[in-house]
Amino acid sequence: MPEIRLEHVTKRFEKFVAVDDLNMVIEDHDFITLLGPSGCGKTTTLRMIAGLETPTEGRITIGDRVVFDAEKGINISPAKRDIGFLFQNYALWPHMTVYQNIAFGLENLKWKKEDIKVRVQEMLEMLKIEEFVNRYPAELSGGQQQRVAIARTLAPKPQVLFMDEPLSNLDAKLRSEMRTELKRLHSDSDSTFVYVTHDQLEAMTLATKVCLINKGVLQQYEPPLTVYKRPHNLFVADFVGNPTMNFIDAKLTEAKGGYDVEFLGVKAHFKPNDKAFKLSGEDVVLGIRPEFFTIHDTGKIHALAYSTLPAGMETTVKVMLNGTLISSVVFGAIDYKVDQEINCDIIGDQVCVFDKASTNLMGQGSLEIL
Ligand SMILES: Nc1ncnc2c1ncn2[C@@H]1O[C@H](COP(=O)(O)OP(=O)(O)O)[C@@H](O)[C@H]1O
Numbered sequence: 458m459p460e461i462r463l464e465h466v467t468k469r470f471e472k473f474v475a476v477d478d479l480n481m482v483i484e485d486h487d488f489i490t491l492l493g494p495s496g497c498g499k500t501t502t503l504r505m506i507a508g509l510e511t512p513t514e515g516r517i518t519i520g521d522r523v524v525f526d527a528e529k530g531i532n533i534s535p536a537k538r539d540i541g542f543l544f545q546n547y548a549l550w551p552h553m554t555v556y557q558n559i560a561f562g563l564e565n566l567k568w569k570k571e572d573i574k575v576r577v578q579e580m581l582e583m584l585k586i587e588e589f590v591n592r593y594p595a596e597l598s599g600g601q602q603q604r605v606a607i608a609r610t611l612a613p614k615p616q617v618l619f620m621d622e623p624l625s626n627l628d629a630k631l632r633s634e635m636r637t638e639l640k641r642l643h644s645d646s647d648s649t650f651v652y653v654t655h656d657q658l659e660a661m662t663l664a665t666k667v668c669l670i671n672k673g674v675l676q677q678y679e680p681p682l683t684v685y686k687r688p689h690n691l692f693v694a695d696f697v698g699n700p701t702m703n704f705i706d707a708k709l710t711e712a713k714g715g716y717d718v719e720f721l722g723v724k725a726h727f728k729p730n731d732k733a734f735k736l737s738g739e740d741v742v743l744g745i746r747p748e749f750f751t752i753h754d755t756g757k758i759h760a761l762a763y764s765t766l767p768a769g770m771e772t773t774v775k776v777m778l779n780g781t782l783i784s785s786v787v788f789g790a791i792d793y794k795v796d797q798e799i800n801c802d803i804i805g806d807q808v809c810v811f812d813k814a815s816t817n818l819m820g821q822g823s824l825e826i827l
């Protein structure tokens with residue numbers, strides 16, 4: 458199985474830059490999600506790798522084969538790139554049964570009849586659609602149709618499978634089921650998956666690596682938990698996680714063993730994890746995930762419970778601190794009264810410090826409330 462390499466890939470539509478100097482390597486058997494807000498260039502990126510869109514500049518290699526090179530004028534057609542597609546609007550052939558839908562591509566590839574039979578059976582089992590084998594698409598639910606579409610796409614054993622928001626037409630429950638299945642499918646098949654979504658939860662839960670794009674520019678390309686724990690900049694920090702990270706303006710001044718910091722009337726001491734931590738300006742944005750903003754009796758930050766949203770397993774509490782709302786997520790079901798006085802704390806060593814001017818992450822550390 459090959460790796461896919463993008464080097465300085467740029468796509469311009471006239472003057473508009475849809476994808477800007479993208480460099481990335483998709484390793485063999487990865488499950489990559491291209492994530493970002495609508496219009497950021499996800500579909501364009503996918504289509505360029507697949508050969509459906511011609512990049513303006515750059516080079517794309519699949520395995521040891523250059524499939525696109527702007528300078529050398531190389532552009533291999535999609536059919537010769539050994540790839541499968543699954544798009545949001547997966548049209549099944551309405552006049553064909555499930556069996557025929559899955560077999561059709563293999564017939565086109567001139568597979569032997571016995572081999573087709575075996576492969577279709579494998580696909581029916583893998584996607585748990587055996588009982589529908591003789592039905593027509595109109596006799597299937599949306600989710601069942603979706604499975605047939607996946608089976609049809611995987612049947613020819615594509616080395617790389619491209620998916621562009623394939624679950625967005627499904628309801629929430631089915632979407633969550635299909636996510637489980639897709640992840641399973643990825644480990645059961647030998648294919649590399651490249652998956653486009655604007656849904657951060659989907660991207661985080663499915664991917665071995667998340668490629669987060671904003672306005673055509675790659676923001677971070679790392680495993681989901683790294684993106685969550687160590688976001689490179691404010692955009693990434695804000696895009697990933699729900700409820701979103703709390704952002705609080707603050708000033709840092711150097712002090713013994715770290716930095717003095719004041720925010721929302723709270724005085725604290727910031728101790729960076731990394732000795733090499735360096736400030737470029739004193740104006741920073743503190744980034745605190747809701748699970749690190751805890752509520753307990755001995756907390757040194759005095760605040761009010763603005764509203765409490767128990768969801769059963771966990772509870773989101775909106776905490777009012779000096780006129781600013783902070784999200785806190787606590788495990789278990791609790792229900793504070795409106796404007797109840799509560800005591801809070803900031804735990805752990807994953808408090809992010811972003812440079813206000815550049816929005817880049819400068820480092821992480823712990824906050825001791827004074
Ligand atoms: N054929 C085209 N001509 C002009 N602009 C396009 C074309 N295709 C896409 N774009 C623009 O490029 C940007 C990225 O589009 P796209 O890759 O589809 O975004 P995403 O999939 O992330 O929502 C959008 O602003 C879109 O309007």
Ligand SMILES: [Mg+2]
Binds near residue numbers: 501
């Ligand atoms: Mg798109």
